[in-house]
Amino acid sequence: MSDTTSTDLVTHGHGEEAQFPLPPHHLRITDTDPRAARRAERQVAIMFALSALLVIAFVVVYFTVPVENFVNLGPIGIVNASNLLLGLTFGGAIFLIGAGAIHWAKKLMADEEIADERHPVGSPQEDKDAALEAFQAGLAESGFAERKLVRRTLIGALALFPVPLIIFLKDMGPPPGTVLRETVWKKGDRIVVDVTLQPIRPEDLRVGTLVSASPEGLTELQEEQGTMNARAKASIILVRMRPEEIRSQQNDGWDFNGILAFSKICTHVGCPIALYQQRTHHLLCPCHQSTFDLADSGNVVFGPAARRMPQLPITVDDEGYLVAADGFQEPVGPSFWERGA
Structure with missing residues (x-):
């Protein structure tokens, strides 16, 4: 793998060479303005931190909001308040981790164009060494090690993310008993x-x-x-x-x-x-x-x-x-x- 410029040509196909010039690379504002980069870093960190807070809110809702409570949402109808809040908190936590990762990639990670030539499935050792080198270079370019604020908030969000999944196990029991065996129908009901x-x-x-x-x-x-x-x-x-x-x-x-x-x-x-x-x-x-x-x-x-x-x-x-x-x-x-x- 090697970095390319606008004059580099990409070769691919089954033995046939097709030459396509890569588009010129345009620097982002975060590549040239350190303040913009720090601002984007803070935005990513805020998303990860909010995700962690929503997981905590999920746990609080699960143990404090009675399952007997319902709310009327107008056109949507009557819904269970506990289910609604659990869905909003856990769904928001998942969304913020994804949104933060996308914002991180678009604003802070390196976006240089790379040309990867085709090669046989069985890679020689030098290709494996090159892949490892490229991985290490990508790790450095991602800023994961350098940007401590992003790294710490992401680790915190991911550490709390499995908590709702563990809590969901509690809802696997007890068995429904007779609740699903009886209806309101009785003799004489019109x-x-x-x-x-x-x-x-x-x-x-x-x-x-x-x-x-x-x-x-x-x-x-x-x-x-x-x-x-x-x-x-x-x-x-x-x-x-x-x-x-x-x-x-x-x-x-x-x-x-x-x-x-x-x-x-x-x-x-x-x-x-x-x-x-x-x-x-x-x-x-x-x-x-x-x-x-x-x-x-x-x-x-x-x-x-x-x-x-x-x-x-x-x-x-x-x-x-x-x-x-x-x-x-x-x-x-x-x-x-x-x-x-």
């Missing part, structure tokens, strides 16, 4: 259309119709709890088919005049599902293409899902509206280590 909250009568659904629905009163419960956890587990889909098309024997009698209710959450990794093929009665998950046969108890017919779609038994109340005949008889949502499949 079924309403999502968003509009309109109660549903059987005559509102034509054959082939699929509707996203939830239990009545879920919105109030969500506002009371300040979380969408209940909705994430209680969302269902209603689908209507001709009674004679239902082949299910496992949950015989759980439909009402051909209307069936299933959980909306895929049993693979929990993606919401609403892609329905009327002719085959198949429900397709858009994430990993797991396919469920709604005419046959929601059993899996294709894809990585290992459990069928949980079915909700339904009937009508005295006013003729669709209601739950009972809660889910099996856990909804994705499979995990305590569910076997």
Whole structure:
């Protein structure tokens, strides 16, 4: 490797010589003005120091902000305050290390053009010695040894950087217990259309119709709890088919005049599902293409899902509206280590 000037020519190609003059080298302000170089050095050091402070802030947030706290961010919606602050502090720490390294390279490290001629894969010893020499020269040109302020703040930032990763290990337990096994559905809960909250009568659904629905009163419960956890587990889909098309024997009698209710959450990794093929009665998950046969108890017919779609038994109340005949008889949502499949 050797330094080149604007008149040097680069040779490359498979035995063919292509001559391309390198552009003239332009000095940066930090190459000619020591004050500008010191200013850039301070800027890099500030970024590294702020990164270290954000890691410390991450630790403080993790242990002081309750996980039950939520904040309303308007158009974004209601979010967990702890998750928001942890993401901002750790994300900011990562960004500042990267931004500081880029600023260091652009303003302070040497930027001379270098031409590297091609050579066989097996390098001779003299090339290895030259590479080591070039590495040592690059280390000197980077200013890592000379610029103590940058070096110390970078080492400090990198030393604290793994701390959040270690703290994250605490969130691997304890097991979720029964939290993921229960929903708010219970006998007599009226079924309403999502968003509009309109109660549903059987005559509102034509054959082939699929509707996203939830239990009545879920919105109030969500506002009371300040979380969408209940909705994430209680969302269902209603689908209507001709009674004679239902082949299910496992949950015989759980439909009402051909209307069936299933959980909306895929049993693979929990993606919401609403892609329905009327002719085959198949429900397709858009994430990993797991396919469920709604005419046959929601059993899996294709894809990585290992459990069928949980079915909700339904009937009508005295006013003729669709209601739950009972809660889910099996856990909804994705499979995990305590569910076997």
